[in-house]
Amino acid sequence: MLSTPEQNQEPVWLVIIRLLRWDKPEGRLILMIPALWAVFLAASGKPPLPLVGVVILGTLATSATGCVVNDLWDRNIDPQVERTRSRPLAARTLSVKVGIIVAIVALLCAAGLAFYLNSLSFWLCVAAVPVILLYPGAKRVFPVPQLVLSIAWGFGVLISWSAVTKNLSTPAWLLWGATVLWTLGFDTVYAMSDREDDKRIGVNSSALFFGDYAPVTIGIFFAGTVILLSWLGFVINLNIAYWISLAFATIGWIWQFTQLIKKDLPNSIYGEMFRQNVWIGFTILAGMIIGSL
Secondary structure (H helix, E strand, O other): OOOOHHHHOOOHHHHHHHHOOOOOHHHHHHHHHHHHHHHHHHOOOOOOHHHHHHHHHHHHHHHHHHHHHHHHHOOOOHHHOOOOOOOOOOOOOOOHHHHHHHHHHHHHHHHHHHOOOOHHHHHHHHHHHHHHHHHHHHHHHOOOHHHHHHHHHHHHHHHHHHHHHOOOOHHHHHHHHHHHHHHHHHHHHHHHHHHHHHHHHOOOOHHHHHHHHHHHHHHHHHHHHHHHHHHHHHHOOOOHHHHHHHHHHHHHHHHHHHHHOOOOOOOHHHHHHHHHHHHHHHHHHHHHHHHHO
16 A cells, blocks of 8 residues: 555654754764763762753753754755755755744753853853854855864853853863864864765865865864863873773774775765764763762
8 A cells, every 4th residue: 555645744743853953862962072071070070960960951952953053054055965955954844934943942941041050151151152053154154164163062161160160260171172172073074974065065164174184184183182181181180080081082083093094985984983972972971970089
């Protein structure tokens, strides 16, 4: 028996889940990781559980807002890119009006959670909003839009750290720097899969900007991440568990670099490396928690 178009139609709630990228948790988790790094380190491994909950929900709401805003900006570009053409706004399975409503709801959820925080953290949340909303436009005018994304990621560190300490000390900025460099690294890896499509369409990316030197640049970003995380470990006197986790992370990043310098890699490997960075991030988080106790 043949199915009708109505039977094949995807439920709206499921389409909205895809719009929010909740069907692809790696991107949500990788935003959450630096914020969790900060909240656990700032609290010496024992942050208040309600605050951890606010950080988790806040990153989910913020990520949701960013994803929808990105798709609204790119709804006429995404159909031309293999990886993104099935996104709901690109495929016209959701209207722009619905997309705007979902973005507003997600932003209001994030705003509501921000009121739980102290004044410094709250105003850092406010400062992050323009960066999140303007990032999708950066690829049209800025040669390295991944830097804008990295700064947006870095706000998660500053907000979470200040939520515990009510200030931003040297360790907070070391962690911020490590997060920015790590994000530049893994998002340049991610952008490498879209190089041909981005070049054809005429949008910018760090993978295009660095060109043949992209693998070496990614290696430098990861090396800088290790240096700053090592400096951080010395400054706040983390124990051996942290150094073990950082050693495993370093091995992972070295392995990725050795793969990236190979020629003619299939595009699927870049997405796999992006997902590997989620596990690398959680490995470091475990080391930070145990290393702080």
